[in-house]
Amino acid sequence: MAEVFVALADAVYIPVLLPALLLAGPVIAAHCLTVLQTVLLTATALVLALLLPVLGDGAEPLHYVARTLIVAVGGLLCVAVAQRHERQRADLSRITRIAERAMIPALPAELGSVRLAAHTRSAAHGARIGGDLHEAIATAAGARLIIGDVKGHGLDAAHLSAAVLSTFRRIAATAPDLACLARDLDARLGPDLGPEDFVTVLLADFVPGGVLLVNCGHPAPIRIDNRLRVLEPPRSCRPLGLSPDPYVWRVRLLPTDRLLLFTDGFTEARDRSGAHLPFDEHLHTALTAPTLGEALRDLLDLLHDHATRACSDDMTLILAQPGSHPPSPPHDH
Template structure:
C-alpha cells in the first residue's frame, strides 16, 4: 500500500482513539456526578445528625439545639422544597427529643422549635426560587445553543482536498455565543471561508455577526470574484450598521487553479504554516479598513494570492486569542504556540492551542476567541467538489 494510505490509516486510528478516550471521560464524569449529587443532598441530614450527636456526647444542654437550623438552611442550596421540608422535620424531631432528654422548661424547646420551623419555611421558599431560576437558566441555555448552531453552523471535518478544525469559546460561558464569527462553504468557485470579529458585545454584536454570515454564505455562492463577495458584505453593513459599528474580518478562498486568495479587512493577519512547519504571518500588502468603514476611509480592500501546496495549513483567528493575557499581563504568543503544537491533524493542533490558551489566562477567557485551521491534505480533485450551494438547491 502507498505511503499516503499508511498515513490515512494511522490518522483513522488516532482519531478513533481520541473519540474513544472522549467517550470514556464522559462516562467517568457521569458516574461521578451521581454520587457527588447524592452526597450533597445528604449533607444537610449529616449536619443535623452531627449536631445531635455532639449534644449527646458533650451534654451541654439547650445551647447546642439552635445549631440544628443549619440543616434546613443548607438544604435550600442542595435540595428541592420537599427535601428541605424533610430535613426540617428531622431537625424539629431531634430538637424535641433532645429537649425532652434534657428535661428543659417548656418555654425553651418551644422557642427552638419555632426557630427551626421559621428557618425551614424560609429555606423551602429559597429552594423553590432557586429551582425556578435554574429552570429558566436551562431554558435560556438551550435557546443560546440553538442560536449558536444556527449562527455558527458546524464546519465539516473534510471539504474537498482540505481537512478543517474549528474551536470557538465565548467569553460569557453561560451565553455560549458572542461577537466572533466564522463560516466555510464549498462553492462553484472553490472553497471560501470567513473569520471575523464584531465590534462590541452582547445581542447587538450577535445580530451583526448573523447579518455578516448570512450575506457571506449567499455572496460566496453567487460571486465569482472574492472581492465582489467582500463588496456585498460591505454594502449590506453600510445599510444596517450604525456610524460607530464595524466588523474586522479575513475572507479567504481556494481557487480551482490551486492558489489561496485572502482579503484582509482590518483583521489580525492569518498564519501560514508550511509543510515543513515554518510559521509566518500573512500581512496585507495594502491595509484595508474594517467592514462597514470603507465610506469613511475611501480605501478599498486588496486581494492577495498565495501558493498553497499539499501539507500547507492556514490558521485564522480572532483577537480574543492574541490579546489574551496571563497574570503578568503578557499576551498569548500564538505563533510560538502554533510552532509547538502543529501536526498533520488540524483538530489536535486546534485543541492543543485552545488548552494552552486557557492555561495562559488562568482558565477563563475575557473575550470571545475563535480558531479555524485549514490543511491541504491531498492534491486537488480532478472533478468539481460538490458545493454547499448546489446542495442547498
C-alpha cells in the same frame, strides 16, 4: 438556621406568624435553588412545625394542626414551583444550545478538497456565542470561508455577529469574487450597524494551488510550511462599516501547507510580562501535528501554558489544509 430561630422564638412566646416564617426558606429556594434543596428546606420547616409541642409552645391542638397543614401544603407548592422553574431553565438552556448551533455551526471536517478544524471560545461567562463569527460554504469554485470579529462583547456583539453570518450565508455562494462579497456584506449590514460599530473580516477562497484572500481590518493569517509566515495584505483595507475598499490577493498553498486563521483573542494571550505567544519552533511543532485536531489541541495547550493573564476577548481559531491540486501559477505571493 433561620427557621430554627423562628421556631424557638415562637416557643418562648415571641409573637411571630409562624407558618409564614417557616415557609420563607422554601419560598426563596423555589425561586433561586434546585428542587432537591427546596425539598430539604420544606422538610426542615415541616419537622420544626411538628416539634413545636415538644418545645412547649402552648398552642391549642386545633391551631397546631392548622399551622402544620399550612406548612405542609405551602411546602408542597414551593416544591411544585421549583420543579416548574427547573423545567423552564432546562428549556432555556436547550433553546440556547440550538441557537448557538444555528449561529455558530461546527465546521465540516472536509469541504470540497479542504480539510478544516475550528475552536471557539466566548469571553462571556457560560456562553459560546459572542462577537466572533465564522462559516464555510461550498461554491462552484471550491471552499469559501469567512472569519470575523465584531467590535465589543456580549449580546449586542452576538446580535451583530448573527447579522453578518446571515448575510454571508445568503450571498456568499453567488458572489463572483471576494471583493464583491466584501462590498455586498458592507452594504447590506448598514441598517444593523450603529455609528461606532464595525466588523473585521477575513474572506478566503481555496483554489487550485493556493488561496485567494480579502482582509478587511482583520488579523493576518499564518501560513504553516517549513516555517511560520504571517500573510499581511499588500495594502490595508478598513473593516466593514467603515467604507472598506477590498483588495483580493493570492497566496500559494501546497497540499502539505496549512493556514491558521484567528481572531484577536489569539494575539491577546500574554504572559506575566505582557509578551505575546512567540512564533517559534514550539508553535511550529504544534501547528504541524499529524492531524488538524491534534494541531489545534497542541496550540491551545501552548496558549494555556503561556498566558498568565485572563483573556477578556472572544477567540476563534480555524486551521485549514488544502488537498492535492495542480501547481500554482508563478505570480503567487
